[in-house]
Amino acid sequence: MAFLIAGRIFGLLCLLVIMASVAYYIKQAQGGTVPKVRRIPGIDAIDEALGRAVEMGKPVFCSHGIANLRAATSGPQTLAGLSVLSYVAKQSLRVGAELYVPVRQPEVWPVAADIVETEFKLAGRGDEFDPDKIPFLSNNQFGFSSNYIGMMMREKPGANIMIGAYWAESLQLAETGSRIGAMQITGTANSSQIPFFLVVSDYCLIGEEIYSAGAYLTNDAPLIASLAGQDVGRIIAVILGLLGALTVTFGSNILLDLFAM
Amino acid sequence: MSDVLRRIEIPIALTIIATLLQVIPYYFEIPALESAANTASNGVLLVVACATFIGVISIIQVHGKRIQRQSEGWYYSLLVIGLSVIMALTGLPFPEAGLGVNNSIYNWLFINVQTPLGGTMYSIIAFFITSAAFRAFRARNLEASIILVAGTIMVMGNAPLLTNTFPFIADMSLWIRSVPNLATMRGVMIGAALGSIALAVRTLMGIERGYLRGGGEE
Numbered sequence: 001m002a003f004l005i006a007g008r009i010f011g012l013l014c015l016l017v018i019m020a021s022v023a024y025y026i027k028q029a030q031g032g033t034v035p036k037v038r039r040i041p042g043i044d045a046i047d048e049a050l051g052r053a054v055e056m057g058k059p060v061f062c063s064h065g066i067a068n069l070r071a072a073t074s075g076p077q078t079l080a081g082l083s084v085l086s087y088v089a090k091q092s093l094r095v096g097a098e099l100y101v102p103v104r105q106p107e108v109w110p111v112a113a114d115i116v117e118t119e120f121k122l123a124g125r126g127d128e129f130d131p132d133k134i135p136f137l138s139n140n141q142f143g144f145s146s147n148y149i150g151m152m153m154r155e156k157p158g159a160n161i162m163i164g165a166y167w168a169e170s171l172q173l174a175e176t177g178s179r180i181g182a183m184q185i186t187g188t189a190n191s192s193q194i195p196f197f198l199v200v201s202d203y204c205l206i207g208e209e210i211y212s213a214g215a216y217l218t219n220d221a222p223l224i225a226s227l228a229g230q231d232v233g234r235i236i237a238v239i240l241g242l243l244g245a246l247t248v249t250f251g252s253n254i255l256l257d258l259f260a261m
Numbered sequence: 262m263s264d265v266l267r268r269i270e271i272p273i274a275l276t277i278i279a280t281l282l283q284v285i286p287y288y289f290e291i292p293a294l295e296s297a298a299n300t301a302s303n304g305v306l307l308v309v310a311c312a313t314f315i316g317v318i319s320i321i322q323v324h325g326k327r328i329q330r331q332s333e334g335w336y337y338s339l340l341v342i343g344l345s346v347i348m349a350l351t352g353l354p355f356p357e358a359g360l361g362v363n364n365s366i367y368n369w370l371f372i373n374v375q376t377p378l379g380g381t382m383y384s385i386i387a388f389f390i391t392s393a394a395f396r397a398f399r400a401r402n403l404e405a406s407i408i409l410v411a412g413t414i415m416v417m418g419n420a421p422l423l424t425n426t427f428p429f430i431a432d433m434s435l436w437i438r439s440v441p442n443l444a445t446m447r448g449v450m451i452g453a454a455l456g457s458i459a460l461a462v463r464t465l466m467g468i469e470r471g472y473l474r475g476g477g478e479e
Contacts, residue, residue: 003289003290003291004288004289004290005287005288005289005290008287008288009288011288012288015458018455018458018459018462019458019462022458022459022462022463023462023466026462026463026466026468068309070305070309073457076457076460076461079460079464079469079471079472080460082471082472083469083471083472084471086471086472087471103319105312106309106312106313106314106315106316106319107308107309107312107315109312109315109316109319110312110315111472115472115473131319131322132322132323132326134319135319135320135323136315136316136319136320136323139313139316140375140379141379142378142379142382142383143378143379145382146378146382154333168383168386171386171389171390171393172382172385172386172389175389175392175393178396179392189449189453189456189457191446191449191450191453194449196393199393199394199396199397200393200396206449207449207450207452207453207456208449208452208453208455208456208457209456210456211453211456211457211459211460212456214460214469214471215463215469217471218471220468222468223463223468223469226459226462226463226468227459229459229462230455230456230458230459233455233458233459234451234452234455237451237455
């Protein structure tokens with residue numbers, strides 16, 4: 001066991017159990033057993049937002065956050081935001097909405113541009129793809145924010161979809177969107193920014209909902225099933241939380257010792 | 262050959278290798294893997310550094326066209342490109358030629374343009390918070406009323422004039438912050454961590470393809 005790093009063994013065990021349960025449910029789904037997933041109003045509202053923008057003759061803004069793809073906690077949020085962008089790009093083409101994708105990270109820009117361009121090509125309209133509508137604004141946080149605000153004030157989008165990792169600029173962007181009357185769907189797993197999004201958005205995806213968005217939107221059975229695997233992790237977290245409260249209350253540090261393994 | 266390179270399996274395989282290279286050395290002490298992970302991390306830094314130029318190209322494309330067409334506010338685009346070029350040239354890492362971070366023009370622009378602009382953008386959050394609070398603090402239904410009451414107590418709890426006169430307000434504020442607020446935030450964080458793990462598993466299994474071109478459709 002010497003090659004296992006001390007203090008991380010219990011974490012590894014938990015991770016393996018959750019991964020195994022997710023993999024198990026995915027395999028089950030491939031065999032035809034798909035669990036039911038509750039409706040997520042914020043994701044359901046994306047089509048409504050796009051339709052509204054088209055009816056108003058206004059463009060749609062879709063942002064995948066300001067984080068890169070490398071960071072341990074914010075990288076997956078960007079990935080989730082890009083999954084939503086893929087769906088928004090596809091639907092925008094279907095309903096005829098003009099899509100803008102403001103980008104902060106230069107390394108994410110090619111990925112975002114490729115997602116949108118591919119949707120154009122799949123729709124047989126590759127020549128209509130305009131890279132100027134996926135502008136790299138600035139890799140400075142407030143440079144990006146001021147640019148985004150300026151774009152919103154000029155273009156007056158009918159819908160503003162922001163799903164990904166946001167920090168201090170979250171309220172600046174969402175409040176500007178609210179002022180110009182855009183229908184707003186926001187979501188982040190950064191707990192400090194969720195209250196801001198909740199206050200100024202029409203729909204807000206909270207925490208884990210953004211990670212489910214890709215699976216939910218594609219309605220692909222194995223992806224939907226993987227969400228059930230998360231519940232096993234949730235059950236483990238609840239059991240450990242209750243056991244921890246009980247053992248500490250009765251003066252035992254057995255769980256703390258286990259966690260420090 | 263080009264058909265082979267366009268196959269969707271290639272980015273999926275690269276993602277899996279890169280993920281495993283970071284995850285395994287976190288839990289296991291395997292020097293060879295650690296060294297490979299460090300090499301991969303350095304490679305990523307190189308890719309990121311190169312990607313900066315992609316950003317510059319995008320800026321030149323967007324603003325260059327605006328200047329060329331003399332679209333509305335084109336002179337702002339001229340300013341963006343002009344200042345970007347000046348900052349890039351004066352910031353080149355050749356100290357012997359008087360360039361770099363100690364260059365006077367670079368420093369002047371950084372201290373007198375970039376820093377105050379960043380500070381201004383940050384400080385206007387206060388006004389955004391005020392207008393958002395005005396909208397949020399309306400007792401339209403039960404949930405909004407709870408936010409209103411909790412928010413009011415929190416604001417009062419941060420006002421020394423009130424907490425000195427009515428110390429129980431500070432206690433109430435502390436209770437809101439450390440019991441219902443903390444419990445909710447921990448719930449959100451645990452949920453988000455689990456969601457992130459599930460996303461990682463889906464990515465590792467190659468079934469989460471939303472980030473790939475067209476959701477992996479070929």
